[in-house]
Structure formats: C-alpha cells, structure tokens
Amino acid sequence: MNYRRILGGMALVFLLVIAGCGGGQKSTVVEGKVNVMTSFYPLYDFAVHIGGAHVNVVNLVPAGVEPHDWTPKGRDIMNVGDSELFLYQGAGFEGWVDDFMKSVKDKKVKAVEASAGAHLLEAAEGGDGHDHQHGGESHGSSPADLKNTDPHAWLSPHNAKKMSENIKNALIEVDPAHREDYENNYEAYAAKLDGLDKLYQDSLKDLPKKEIAVSHQAFAYLCHDYGLTQMAIMGLSPDSEPTAQDMKKMREYIQEHQLQYVFFEELVSDKLAKTLAKDAGVETLVLNPLEGLTEEQIKEGQNYISVMENNLKNLVKALQ
Template identity: 55%
Template structure:
C-alpha cells in the first residue's frame, strides 16, 4: 500500500475531501454508537485504544478516533467526534502536547456531558527541551540530550518505551475503576495480564540492548526519546518532534558525517510517513534503511494481519539489535 505523506500546506478543499473519505469508511470506528450497560470509552489514537480494550474487556465499549493508516500529528476531530464523546463515560488522550486540539475539543463537548477526561501519560517523567531555540536556529543535529522541539517543549511520544507504557496502563485501569467500581476485580485482573506482558517486554529490551556494542541510532522523526533514554541509547533525528520541520542541506551533510564517523549502518524510517529524507540521508552516507515503528497507528495491512503493540515493539527490538551490532 502507498503510505500517507505528511503535508502541512493543505487547502480547505482537500481537508473537506479527507473528511468525506474518512466518513466513507477508511477504517475509523468513531461513527460507532454508544453501548448500553458498558463503559463507553473514546480514545485518541492506537496504543491507548489497544490498552483500553485489553483492560476494559467485556465491560467496555472502546471507540478509537484516529482512522487506520493516519498518524496523530496530522489529525483533528470533526463535529461527529464531539457528539460521540459527549455521550461516553471516559475520554482517554495521551497528553504531553501530542493532541493539541484537546482543550478546544473538551470545551466543545455537550454541557450535560458526564465524560471524564483522562491524560494517560500522567506520571511519566517527561523529556523536556532545554535550548530548543538554539538547536532550531543553528540547525544542530538533534539528540535526546539536546531536543529540537520545533515549538514544542515536551516530547509527547511516551508510549514508545515499555517503561512509560506501564504507567499509562495503570492510569487506564484506575480510570475504569473510578467510573465503574462495581467491576473493579475484572479490571484489576485484566490489567495484571497486560502489566505482566509489559514488564516482560521491558526486561527483554533492557537485557538485549545492554549487550549491544553500539548505542547511537539515526531516525527520521524524533519519536524515540523515551525508548533511547530508558534503555541507554542516543537518538539523532533528521526531523524534530514536530514532523513538518524540513532539515536544511547542511543539517543532512552534518548528519551524514556523524553516520560515517560513528559507523552507523542503518537509518530508521517509519511507515505512516514519507521515507524520502531517510533514503536521501542513507544514500548520502552509503548505508541501508530500516523501519523503527513509533506505534502512532496501524497501517491497513498491519490491522489485517492482527498486529498489536507487542508484535510491533518486538519487531522494533529485533531491528534495533540488527542496527546496533
């Protein structure tokens, strides 16, 4: 399948066309109605949706706002999403600046709405930018230590590290219990299964990455700060936190030099966006490209193949091991 490219210069006409396409069934479940007798949950994007389904189980009806094949930096809600969310009991969003539309969205909800808004990244130690203006102005190569925040001051990509995902899963579980205490034991049991799987994944990342002789990775979009911080790696990115930031030619030259000096063998790109810049840099530095998935959403193919957070994170780990040997 041909994957969607980021384009921030879109016209209102194209926006309307995109909305019509969404409404005619490109994978959005947001038109689904509420279900009586269940906790109705609206989630903003894929990882929260998956965790909410796993913890909510038969007691929950979970609707994901983000259509399949679209990544969250590009998306804003329509009026139908506001109507649906007003009727729900829980609205779960990542926070940390990922969904810039949330404050306006919450204000637009029906005045009688009882929906509880839950920021699921709460409690994760956030990566903040210290000198973002300097990095931006001087075109410095970005790394976890010196984040080019591109007008964001916090890295929102919390879920990409299993350590953060553990915190997020607990927040989701607590919010279910708060709105539906009568099913607390079921939520606790299902949460425990998810928590154990996340702990096992965390331990696997720790033990495997600790063995690697190399610790530097080059990525197209600066989405792996939490993963690199938590497992002792350093990321260098072609673009910043806000993926519309096009690097200048001198930035690519500097990064190509770093790739050669550090003997980096692979440039990572992600599936929901254009791989043009990663391929350009790989060509310049004479190295290969490989996928590192920020799990911002599933492609149509991944959904069809029943991929999930764990299969994709395990593939990320395998690709990191190949790149860091």
C-alpha cells in the same frame, strides 16, 4: 506564532457548529458497555487489554493516519460526548485537545490525561534531534507543569505501564461493578510490559553501538531507558522540514559512528530517509513510533507489544 494551531482551533469551532446541527452522524456508542474514545492508537490498545469484555473502545484517528496534525470531526465530538471515557495522551501531543474539551465539558464523559504522573522528558535542544543525554532530562511531573515537553512518552514500557494504570483507575471510577476484572486485566498486561522491558534491557545492553539515525525525533524515551542516542532528520513533528545543513549533519553523524542503517516509519513519507541513506551509502530499516497502525497491521493482529518487539529486532540488527 503557531498558525497551524490557530487554524486548527478555527476548524474545530466550525466543526462544533456542524455537530450541533446533527447532520445524521453515525454513533459508535454501544449500549450496555463502557464506551471509551481514545485520541490515538497506544491508548486504544491499552484500553482494549484492560477493559476486556466490559468496554467498547473506539480510536478516533483512523488506521493509517499520522496523528500529529489530525483534528476531530463533528461526529467525533458527538461520540466522545456520549461516551463514559475519553482518553488522551497529553504532554502536548494533541494540539486540538483544549478546544475539544471545551466542546464536551457539559457532557457525561470523563476525560483522562493518560500521561499524568508518567516520567516525562524535555525535548532535545537545538531542533536537530540529537539527544546528548540519552533523551534529555527527566521529570516525574504532570505535562501541565512542563514546557517544551517531548510527548512520545508511550515508547517507554515504564511509561506505558503508568498510562495503563491510569486507564485502569479511570475504568474503575466509571464502572466500579467490574473493579476486580479491571484490576486483574491490568496486572496481566503490566506483567507483559515488564517482560517487554526486560527483553529490551537484555537484548541491547551488550551491543557495540549505542547510536541510531532516525527520520523523526520520536525515540528519546526509548533512548533514555536503554542507553541509546538518537540523531533525527526531522524534529518532534514528523512533517517538519530539514535544511541542507541538517542533512549534512546527519551524514557526518552516520559516518562518525559507522552506522549501517537509517530508520524510517510507515505513516509518513520515507523519501528523506531513503535519500539520506543513499547519500551516506547505508540501508534503511523501520522503527515504528507507534503513533498508529496501518490497515494491514491491524488485519495481522499486531499491537503495541508486538510492534515494540519488531522494533527491538531492527534495533539489534542496526546496533551490531
């Protein structure tokens, strides 16, 4: 039984009561623009690029917060209900979204499952994070049609392009007056995603190693697209606890493939990755799953494409 999801649902019901009482919550809705609320960072970035000057985009998850176990507050429910668009990933990423949508069903907001029609993968079997087929079997189905789906679809530039197209179409539906601008913005951003994909293909295709050791089993889509294999300390959720046997398997994998680095991410503790690296006599590097940015990254002007480019630099270093 998924007690975390049950507790999350109970907490959301409590928040609905609070939201109904008003409580002086501050609205982030802006008059005169298309108000777009997003469930996590990549959707925010895509919507900003495609919507341009016509949209006010708000990411519900605060900077520096890991979104897997985040749940909305009363003010989030109110703001989404007052918006034109609510963009969420789907594919099982937001455990709270079903209860959330029931709370805003009578509002004007249009909810869009951004991963609809994307090329989705089944989660790796066995729970140890080892992708024996470069990310598992692929599907072109909606996440609603799949069980045990890996939700990290945005880490494929191809899927990022499809998700951006879904966002573009949603913006046109709620704001047809600016259709041409949305189309042009999408075409420009899609070209950047195509360029990112080509950069990955050209940079990784001739490297001697094809295996990576990661802290969080988030990179199946990246592996699928570029012929890599991941071995993860933890599963699809970054807070899952590895066993001593899991750590032993990781050390053996690192030694077998003569890896020099263990990848970790910024929004969760790097303790396990550093412990494993020390035990195996290797170093650590960042591989960002782009589930969110830190305050510092936002101040530096980083975005989906720049972080993906930084990821590529570290991949190239590790796969030499």
